[in-house]
Amino acid sequence: MAGRSVAALVGKIALAMVSVLVLGATGLAWGTFRELQGLGTSQAISGESSPPGSTQNILVLGLTTRKGMNGEDLPKEVLDNLHAGDSSVGGYNTNTMIVLHVPGDGSKAQAVSVPRDDYVTFVDGPLLGSTKGKLKEAYGKAKEQEQERIYAQGERDPATLEQKAREAGRVSVRKNVEALLNIHIDHLAEISLAGFYDLATQLDGIDVCLKHATSDTNAGANFKQGRQHLNGAQALAFVRQRDNLPNNDLDRTHRQQAFLASITTKLKEQGVFGNLGKLQGMIDVATKDVVIDKGWDLLSFAQQAQNLTGGNIEFHTLPIKGYAKDPNDPSSDINLIDIPYVQALVQTLFNPAPAAAPTAPTTTTPAPPPIKGGGSTVDVRNGIGEDGLAAKLANALSGYGFTKGEATSVAPQASSQIFYGTGAKEDALKLAQFFGGIKATASTSAAPGHVALWIGKGFTTPTALAGATAAAPTTTVPVPTEGPQGGAVDGGGIPCVD
Template identity: 30%
Template sequence: MNSPLYLDYVDETQRTEPRGPEGESLSRNWKVLGWTSVALAGALVVGSISAYGYARYLDSGISRVPVDKGLLTQVPKLNEAVNILLLGSDSRKDGNAKYGRSLVGQEPRADTTILLHLSPGGRQAIGISFPRDLMVDVPACTKGDGSKSLPQTTMINSAFGTGGMMCTWNTVQRLTNIHIDHAVVVDFNGFKGVVNAVGGVEICLQEDVDDSKSGLKLKRGKHTVKGEQALAYVRARYGFKDGSDLNRVKRQQQFLGSLAKKALSRDVLSNPATLNALLRSLTKTVTVDENFTLNKMTDLASKLKGLTPSKVKFITVPYTAYAPDPNRVALRQPDADEFFSQIANDTEIEDPTKKKVTNVPAAQIQVRVLNGSGIGGAAARVGEALTAKGYQVLSVGNPRKNPPSTQILYGEGAEDAATTLATLIPGAKVVPSAKTTAGVVDLVLGPDWTGKLKTSLPKKLDGEVKATDNICKTA
């Protein structure tokens, strides 16, 4: 449990029916990431439908759910980033019944809970996974029959079964303190349809695989998988030499990255036939909140024009063992809250390939704090906080001209001091300044100032998966 990205889904402990043929216990072996693939692909490309005459027709096929208005103001929106809650439903209705007929009459649960964070201008897209056996506080929710459920501490995937999309939205928003803009739900059959629509997804096997339970039988090397074969790949376990959940989850994350790379490629986005096939598949299986209108989708697409596969990555929330039950997990604090704060403030999680910077001891950093935030007394409070951390605060005051955003200006010889200070300031831009005294750093608080210093997480979370990773590279 040391790694924040180790997804140990204890499926076997949740089985509600005897172990039957593999096809009849699909959701227990499916292990979440397939639905993430569907939802992510849809979220990344669905806005492009405005370019086609079928736009309105396609939009009319999407199911929509009324929004609990209180959720829209529950957590303030701090910036122009868009956060979309992606849920994979294990519903057995309609064509999904074959994946577990004994579960047809049961309330669906969310086999996948992902918060997709999209920075404006296509700067980054981060898919944040919540293990389905993560223990959380689920608030009182309105159930399908109109009655109210009682607040409870339970697994996060139970929120969907209790009160559907809105209950999960409420749960995740309270848990993370991140403003959620929209929600998307997909079901089982969407996975195969999307994979087929993009022409299959490339995978790479390090060994020959013959898994009788999942039906996967492939030779070592690269393959392009579709439909049922893709489904078998993401749920296979026992046919691999390392049959651990960790190995299976890693393969699923790599599949997700490969799908995102394919969905963002010119082969999909510039090919009307391929894109339309993808969108038609999505409209048959997707449910969204009523505010996620066609106009909102197209507006989102315009904001993501700069998004490339190199800017797409997948991270699991920091977690640890749940003390009352080792078969469950809980958020690992304070890491989780620090991570959620970075996401809420749209702070980029730095890549270790970036320029190495020497950290300077706080006692050696001279800083002046200037308040251009519009918040009375902000400079004084930040100055006190920095002094408490050992920084040399030379003065506090106001800038001659308010900046468009929070900045850290540094004089000659103070670049390392400025970048060290930046680890505490959410979203601050580090900029050299000829007007700043040599050896001194000016912290200028802008209108985006949140009022809180932050603590840095590791530059790259252990186990992070990027869409551009070499799929054949061994761990």
């Protein structure tokens, strides 16, 4: 997307999420737990947390900052390895925000990625005079505002200024995430750039799988197609890359999830969580680079973390409606969101309805299908930015006589169109009429027997197309499936991504 910050860092999800697992796993041994008392702690969680062992909502934050815990500059050699610019770059945006929902009954956990550019009204605003802005900005604005306040009161110690100001940033982003998702956050974990590099290096890199060769000089990325092993610096480039990806930041979120799947698989296969000797290096990283809330009982969280390391997690990215220009910065884009829809989706994920009891079969004649295809392969190109729409439409149409083809995201489209290859004209015209009379055109670029549905501005999914999409609901919504968990897998639990 035009105007998005080239230096933005989102890769910390891996370290932050894995750090959560490490904290719980290492809590199994009291001696190791005592070592973890060196972790930085935060007072950002207010109110009463859920009792130990019960359902937990954990907010995982990744910062863009190139500075240490006390505001000190990172070593130049570290910055050089990261292709991340100097210590003045990056600010204090939370370019990674993940809510990890861990059920107390041991059932599958849900990890929800909150897009960083979601445009919100700050519930604790105004922040530096702004009442609205990108969600990622809440931390940095609140930090700067608090730092100015306590400096005016006479505080001059740089470390104290940094620590107290960061606390204000954590509180702000916690409050705004709670308000956006209509949930309570029980615990918080924060990590910054240095921590990611330290852990990625400690683990001797990761394995990833790419659908296509790609590069991004700004992030230091240059990757071939297929499965490959990345060292620490390459791993950071993998999750930082935004340029030359079909859907920019949303695709980068999918990369975060793919990275996490890779790293947790590696930890499990190497037996790290069962070997305190192997854990020592990771503990050293955690105590140096991770901040957690002061009330987090790591010993009680240990059993839940063991369950998570078994791969019992599902990943989701919250949907957006589209893009617009930032009113405060016309050169930058914002995500437009349907807040009631997002809140309903989170409730569906975190509090799923119990399975309905089986009912006696009925003799009612089923309704005729809304459309009947002749077998043509339908390729769906999503050009409106709604996360998961291409996959949902492709899946739905495959139930009505069409063959499921590719489901991909593309650059924004001004209008919807259909292109068809040899032998697919009849099916293309059926789809054109079904989708509201959009234009259908023969194209030599379309393969024989293929219909390409390009979704553009103003597109509305017919309500008759069961299972494709739904209007904003009051209680439950269909869960998005597009992303690494629904993509090709190259073996070993490593999903292939763009």
